[in-house]
Amino acid sequence: MTGDLSAFKPVLGVVLGSGLGGFTELLHVTERIGYHELPGMPESTVPGHDGAFLFAKLADKDILVASGRNHLYEGHSARAATEGIRFMYECGVKKLVLSNAAGTLNPKYKPGEWMGISDHINLTGKTPFKGGANFHDMSEVYSPAFREQLATAARKRKFALHEGVYAAVLGPQYETPAEVRMIRGFGADAVGMSTVHEAMQAKALGLEVAGLSCLTNWGAGMPGASLNHDDVLAAGEKASAELGEMLAAIVLEGCA
Numbered sequence: 001m002t003g004d005l006s007a008f009k010p011v012l013g014v015v016l017g018s019g020l021g022g023f024t025e026l027l028h029v030t031e032r033i034g035y036h037e038l039p040g041m042p043e044s045t046v047p048g049h050d051g052a053f054l055f056a057k058l059a060d061k062d063i064l065v066a067s068g069r070n071h072l073y074e075g076h077s078a079r080a081a082t083e084g085i086r087f088m089y090e091c092g093v094k095k096l097v098l099s100n101a102a103g104t105l106n107p108k109y110k111p112g113e114w115m116g117i118s119d120h121i122n123l124t125g126k127t128p129f130k131g132g133a134n135f136h137d138m139s140e141v142y143s144p145a146f147r148e149q150l151a152t153a154a155r156k157r158k159f160a161l162h163e164g165v166y167a168a169v170l171g172p173q174y175e176t177p178a179e180v181r182m183i184r185g186f187g188a189d190a191v192g193m194s195t196v197h198e199a200m201q202a203k204a205l206g207l208e209v210a211g212l213s214c215l216t217n218w219g220a221g222m223p224g225a226s227l228n229h230d231d232v233l234a235a236g237e238k239a240s241a242e243l244g245e246m247l248a249a250i251v252l253e254g255c256a
């Protein structure tokens with residue numbers, strides 16, 4: 001950390017998921033803070049995930065990007081994995097997009113398309129709030145107004161952006177076909193290994209939250225399913241230009 005960040009007033013915070021780092025190419029990064037420089041912040045160990053906060057400008061707007069995230073499957077507690085969300089809040093972020101790569105469970109939502117998260121199912125059994133009577137209301141984690149802004153941005157550009165329920169599993173292994181059938185039966189449209197704890201923490205801090213899943217593959221056992229991390233990264237990289245355009249639209253048109 002070198003510069004003075006007191007003048008930094010982020011209009012948007014963004015957490016970038018697997019293979020979705022391309023958005024940063026649109027930005028002018030003024031300061032980079034490695035996760036290892038922050039006390040309590042775990043380092044990212046996953047290929048395709050960087051490990052730094054980028055203090056950046058898009059036109060004249062400030063944006064704070066968490067490039068790379070910490071997952072529970074790396075061995076972190078839900079509390080540790082959400083340290084970055086508390087840091088972004090401390091830096092003044094009030095509006096936050098959580099992006100991720102996910103498997104699609106809905107036959108109408110195809111790999112290569114996007115899903116705005118309307119709600120989630122936390123199947124990890126873990127919470128960032130453990131240790132107290134932290135009875136946070138989770139009845140509307142994902143902001144309907146923010147979702148609508150993203151939907152408008154996608155519609156204008158003819159990007160395929162659906163809406164649906166994201167289920168989070170612990171990972172790191174992908175699901176079995178029987179697990180996929182169960183998770184679909186629970187009402188989920190997509191499955192992944194991240195995002196829910198961050199969304200819960202952000203909501204508890206009063207942030208306006210949106211979640212965007214890049215659908216990288218069919219869920220295990222579904223026709224055409226093929227699951228490996230390299231394919232997930234490649235699908236994410238292909239889609240990341242669209243993510244960049246949607247986020248830029250939010251910054252430049254949606255949060256003046």
Ligand code: HPA
Nearest residue numbers: 101102103191192193232
């Ligand atoms: N399951 C869980 N996590 C994922 C998947 C999946 O199919 N694809 C990308 N992340």
